[in-house]
Amino acid sequence: MTEFFLFLSQINPGELWGIVWLSLWVSGAGLLLATALALPLAALLALKRFPGRDAVVNILHTFMGLPPVVLGLLLYLLLSRAGPLGVLGLLYTPTAMILAQTILALPIVAALAHSAIVNVDPVVRQAAVTLGATARQQAFTVIREARYGIVSGIMAGFGRANAELGAVLIVGGNIAGYTRVMTTSIALETDKGNFELGIVLGLILLALSLLVNLALRRLQKRGQSAGAELSSWA
Amino acid sequence: MGLRIEVTKVAKAYNGNPVLRDCSYNFAPGLTYALQGPNGSGKSTLLRFLALLEAPDTGSVDYLENSTVLPINLELRRRFTLVLPRPGIFNTTVFNNVAYGLKIRGVKSGEIEARVDTILETVGLSHKRSQRALDLSSGETKRLGLARAMVLAPEILFLDEPTANIDPLNTDIIEEIILKMKAGGQTTILLITHDPAQAERLGDRLLLMKEGKLVPG
Ligand SMILES: Nc1ncnc2c1ncn2[C@@H]1O[C@H](COP(=O)(O)OP(=O)(O)OP(=O)(O)O)[C@@H](O)[C@H]1O
Numbered sequence: 105m106t107e108f109f110l111f112l113s114q115i116n117p118g119e120l121w122g123i124v125w126l127s128l129w130v131s132g133a134g135l136l137l138a139t140a141l142a143l144p145l146a147a148l149l150a151l152k153r154f155p156g157r158d159a160v161v162n163i164l165h166t167f168m169g170l171p172p173v174v175l176g177l178l179l180y181l182l183l184s185r186a187g188p189l190g191v192l193g194l195l196y197t198p199t200a201m202i203l204a205q206t207i208l209a210l211p212i213v214a215a216l217a218h219s220a221i222v223n224v225d226p227v228v229r230q231a232a233v234t235l236g237a238t239a240r241q242q243a244f245t246v247i248r249e250a251r252y253g254i255v256s257g258i259m260a261g262f263g264r265a266n267a268e269l270g271a272v273l274i275v276g277g278n279i280a281g282y283t284r285v286m287t288t289s290i291a292l293e294t295d296k297g298n299f300e301l302g303i304v305l306g307l308i309l310l311a312l313s314l315l316v317n318l319a320l321r322r323l324q325k326r327g328q329s330a331g332a333e334l335s336s337w338a
Numbered sequence: 339m340g341l342r343i344e345v346t347k348v349a350k351a352y353n354g355n356p357v358l359r360d361c362s363y364n365f366a367p368g369l370t371y372a373l374q375g376p377n378g379s380g381k382s383t384l385l386r387f388l389a390l391l392e393a394p395d396t397g398s399v400d401y402l403e404n405s406t407v408l409p410i411n412l413e414l415r416r417r418f419t420l421v422l423p424r425p426g427i428f429n430t431t432v433f434n435n436v437a438y439g440l441k442i443r444g445v446k447s448g449e450i451e452a453r454v455d456t457i458l459e460t461v462g463l464s465h466k467r468s469q470r471a472l473d474l475s476s477g478e479t480k481r482l483g484l485a486r487a488m489v490l491a492p493e494i495l496f497l498d499e500p501t502a503n504i505d506p507l508n509t510d511i512i513e514e515i516i517l518k519m520k521a522g523g524q525t526t527i528l529l530i531t532h533d534p535a536q537a538e539r540l541g542d543r544l545l546l547m548k549e550g551k552l553v554p555g
């Protein structure tokens with residue numbers, strides 16, 4: 105199947121897998137960073153009361169819909185040689201792209217994890233209290249109860265990172281062999297009238313998205329089935 | 339010997355409507371109290387105060403041992419437990435639900451296994467051990483809530499309507515369990531019920547919530 109497509113478009117396989125690998129690395133690293141920041145933030149917003157909390161939640165929800173090109177532009181201005189962070193020399197590097205992905209995925213993961221945690225039935229926390237849980241144990245129990253919703257949030261974050269074009273194009277620059285990822289290649293090749301490579305990459309993108317979603321769903325299912333988490337419940 | 343609860347002039351109003359008014363009572367260790375009263379009379383509210391889930395507007399709930407008032411801390415909280423009318427089952431296995439209180443107390447896993455299995459036997463849920471707890475029927479859910487509390491061997495057990503919406507057979511099973519605990523003589527039990535016959539069967543002392551006060555039933 106792959107050979108057929110490669111033949112069809114006479115793509116250099118090395119280049120193709122380079123693009124695929126970089127795409128995975130950029131969205132994967134971005135998502136990982138975003139998740140690492142989003143989960144503590146979501147837990148804090150859901151479980152602690154502090155002034156300005158609602159404002160932060162509103163900002164998160166607003167940024168869920170942040171147009172990637174706008175973020176790209178902002179990052180470009182920040183990272184360009186003349187910009188405040190220009191000295192770091194990050195523009196047109198994979199690092200800049202990872203940064204963009206992190207910022208794009210963070211509000212989605214955080215907002216969805218937050219609503220998963222606040223939607224846990226309050227009686228769960230009360231039960232934890234009556235059974236002798238400390239404040240920390242109560243929080244842990246409530247978060248654990250929200251785990252399926254949290255995983256869904258991470259899935260949605262991956263969906264966004266994977267499909268993202270505008271921001272990575274602007275801050276990555278679509279440099280062949282260095283910052284060229286699947287979405288930017290598709291945009292470029294389509295622009296050149298070279299549809300075959302675009303279609304192949306599009307299919308790979310789709311397949312990847314399917315694979316990751318299947319893997320995560322499996323994880324969810326396993327969590328739901330009896331016995332699987334005997335040892336994981338602390 | 340044993341924990342004594344002193345309720346002194348407890349009052350609570352919700353949105354200006356008084357629910358409890360100058361409610362005072364002393365609960366002696368080792369007895370089973372059956373509390374009755376109309377819907378909305380404040381029974382569950384009082385139980386939440388006793389279990390230190392919430393604090394009243396005025397008045398106090400004190401725990402005494404050898405005539406000394408105990409400080410309210412985790413150690414004290416872990417000596418009693420409350421089973422809520424909707425027990426708040428965790429989305430995990432039956433076993434893990436019962437093991438929860440032991441795990442958070444840092445009990446060793448071998449001991450947890452043994453204690454949980456004994457209790458599951460007692461409440462007739464051994465065959466559901468590895469099943470997802472949220473899939474249980476409501477009668478089984480009630481028994482699981484009870485098991486989760488009993489496994490901790492609490493000195494005081496607060497039960498808010500342990501047999502509400504339960505069929506006669508399951509009601510019998512739950513009453514059996516309560517009677518067994520009662521026979522052990524180690525546990526003070528305070529249960530809320532709407533069934534006068536059940537109050538008679540289980541209670542050493544019958545109480546009534548009347549106009550925001552506890553009165554002998
Ligand atoms: N969190 C709350 N906010 C507002 N009102 C409340 C709250 N909790 C209880 N109430 C009110 O306090 C009154 C007593 O409630 P409570 O649950 O203690 O009654 P109860 O005696 O347990 O009744 P039932 O037999 O129906 O369980 C009710 O009128 C109820 O509406």
Ligand SMILES: [Mg+2]
Pocket residue numbers: 381382383498
């Ligand atoms: Mg009630």
